[in-house]
Amino acid sequence: MGEFLNAAIRALIGFTILLLFTRLTGKKQLSQMTIFTYITGITLGSMIGEMVIHGGVEFMEEIEAMVLWGAFSFIVEYVGLKIPFMRVVLDSEPAIVIKHGEIQVKELRKMRLNMDDLTMLLREKDVFTIRDVWYAILEPHGELSIVKKAAKQSVLMEDIGLQPQDPSYLPGELITDGTLIRKNLLEFGKTEAWLIQELSKRGITSIKQVFYAELSEDDTLFIQKK
The missing domain is CATH 3.30.240.20 (bsu07140 like domains)
Structure with missing residues (x-):
């Protein structure tokens, strides 16, 4: 019974720490996850798993390590917000992989991407030929932003002289x-x-x-x- 209670306490503490971490890191952890935030989350999850499953006499030391890891992560994220240079170091910069319709081979190699990777990212944006792309930018969180060539862009209502009313609300x-x-x-x-x-x-x-x-x-x- 004592072992079961200790396991329940470890699980509750680990769950609470992980919940607080995910709430405090905001939505960036999900929607704009960089390599740094990904590794941070994976490492913290691994530490909590080890504590819950293999908890022993170093229980308080394990909690202290997890709290410090989370605190270091917040400090680094805060520094990145305040100092542009550190933001580049942590999250890297967007990379132009297609410029004026031409593939930037050096940038692809720098980003460790091959042509299969690039065409896959383009297909995710409903672009099935590189000939349609004027600019393509690889964002720090791994998604591709594209600007199509003028002849391939969608026609806007204002382009044909229509002025529709903006909706009053979302569906x-x-x-x-x-x-x-x-x-x-x-x-x-x-x-x-x-x-x-x-x-x-x-x-x-x-x-x-x-x-x-x-x-x-x-x-x-x-x-x-x-």
Whole structure:
């Protein structure tokens, strides 16, 4: 029983430290993960796993090491925010891998990329031929930003003299699995009476009959019944 309690305490402490770390590092850890933040997260996770599974008499020392590791990570991130040079050292700089439609071979070699890697990154941006690309920039977190050649760019409405109105809100769900999302209803400036009236136009007598309902930015309602 004592061993089980000790394991539960170690797991709870490890979970708490990891949760605090992920919350304090913000969304960059997920959406803009650099090599540094990736290694930092992996190392901390490994340390916590070792503590939880193999915890022993050095329990307090292990906690201290994890707290210090997290603190060092925050300090380095803070320094990177304040000092541009350190930001370059930690996260590196964007690299132009296609310039004026020409592949920059030296940059590719510097980034340890081959042509298969480059074409794969282009396909992820729905570009299937290098001939369509005017500029391609490899960002520090590994994603590719591209500027297509003028002849290959999408036509904007303003290019053909149209001036559409910007949407008042983003599309959002009003009903999910028969449950009304009141928060979104208020956000869109709608009432439950309005929604019931709209449902009745589709022959629906109860919100419970609806699996999913979404209000689009053009004020139209998408409804799928159960």
